Amino acid sequence: MLVERIEAKWIDTFVSVFEMCGVEPPQTAAILSESQSRSVNVNLAELALDRLGTPAIHIVVPTPRQSAPVPVRSTGASDAIAGSTAVIAALAAVDFVVDCTVEGLLHASELPQVLGEGTRVLMVSNEHPEALERLVPTPDLEPKVKAGIKKLIAASEMRVTSDAGTDLVVNVDGAPCGGGWGYTSRPGSISHWPGGLCLAFPKAQTVDGTIVMDRGDMNLTFKRYIESPVTLHIEDDFVVDVEGVGTDAALFRSYTDAWGDREAYATSHVGWGMNPGARWDTLTLYDRSQTNGTEQRAFAGNFLYSTGANEHAGRHTLGHFDLPMRNHSVHLDGEAVVIDGVLQGELA
Structure with missing residues (x-):
């Protein structure tokens, strides 16, 4: 310990x-x-x-x-x-x-x-x-995160797929976008350490499709690796069905239902990790009281889907999941920024 x-x-x-x-x-x-x-x-x-x-x-x-x-x-x-x-x-x-x-x-x-x-x-x-x-930030991460944010801002559509079955389409046209690289020197700004994320906060009624969380993906609210697949069916931003027979799906349903708030099932933000120094496998090496899981949000090439509050879509709730997933591909208007969990081009 x-x-x-x-x-x-x-x-x-x-x-x-x-x-x-x-x-x-x-x-x-x-x-x-x-x-x-x-x-x-x-x-x-x-x-x-x-x-x-x-x-x-x-x-x-x-x-x-x-x-x-x-x-x-x-x-x-x-x-x-x-x-x-x-x-x-x-x-x-x-x-x-x-x-x-x-x-x-x-x-x-x-x-x-x-x-x-x-x-x-x-x-x-x-x-x-x-x-x-x-996870001390390095200066070379900043321009790469900025390049990713620039691509997000310019894009109209994000499509996310995986061999496990994910097929999600997000209209990101005009969606507020941001990210961080672990430090900030600009007045009137905030960043978080550890850093390394590119994110979009989709507007209302812009997210549809299916997400499959496979074994080894993570639910960071629970600080837990997925041990049996969980399928989320999403319509007009909201998770309308949670499919799965294991403990992971049951926990997802139980915790989200506990809020008694439909908005806890809504999309908060979507994006991908950029930090090559962060690792997906270190969650198991810390006691739960000693980690917040920020490293797992930021590891390079993960696809991050989050549920809960999204002020840009007019939704407010304390119910929240951060769900980083491996082995996904992310395309912006057809351009690959992540393929099978690997950053592409100038983002790599």
């Missing part, structure tokens, strides 16, 4: 990523955490910022009461700020925020207010520092 303690090498790791974010005096910085945050990452962030000559203020909020019928996991939509105008004002007043909340601010409702004055935010995923150390 890995121990969570301060290690000099991990301070070095945080320093190197913060340097990529352009942190230097006389900039100001804040560390946002909550009562259930991974304390070792909070401490490492503090020590790294101090070493860079940018001592941080700490903003610590209580982890909110449980309000959902089932545990909420890995949403990227922390509700820890809870709309506090004082917290938002404090975060918006500094140049750089290290986000150490459990779920992260990536999709938090308060994020636009935090970024509005030019604050930049690095969301440190709730991982053990060993994983963060392995």
Whole structure:
């Protein structure tokens, strides 16, 4: 079992990523955490910022009461700020925020207010520092992710297929697109570490087809590898049928049904992983309490389908699945960007 303690090498790791974010005096910085945050990452962030000559203020909020019928996991939509105008004002007043909340601010409702004055935010995923150390971003990833996002923005249709039976068509014309490479130096922006994703948030009634999750694919809400195939039938964005006889299909149905919210069955975002340093097989090497599964979202060539909230389609729910899959092919207007799980062309 890995121990969570301060290690000099991990301070070095945080320093190197913060340097990529352009942190230097006389900039100001804040560390946002909550009562259930991974304390070792909070401490490492503090020590790294101090070493860079940018001592941080700490903003610590209580982890909110449980309000959902089932545990909420890995949403990227922390509700820890809870709309506090004082917290938002404090975060918006500094140049750089290290986000150490459990779920992260990536999709938090308060994020636009935090970024509005030019604050930049690095969301440190709730991982053990060993994983963060392995997945320090490299400068050569940024132009490749940007190239992938550019292709997504220019495309009208994404088609995803696999030998296992996936055949999904997504109208991405005008869909908001984005991604990250693990650091950010641009004012008014957010990125997450580990990084390496290209994503689109489809508009309403633009997603149709079939997805087959095969053995070895992942359900990251459960931090579990698929052991028996699960087939999702999707019509007008919504999963209308979950086919499968094993535990994986039963868990999918049970957890999604628990929300009592049809929008939990809706499409959130679609995209693919870009990080060649991330691996699909490391999930099994960490205790579940020590990983957030961000590495598995980002491993190069995976197809990522997610259910749940999509503000661009007018849907809001806490029910959420991130489902990275191997051995899929992704085409944008007929151009292959991923073939059988392998990145193509300038993205490779």
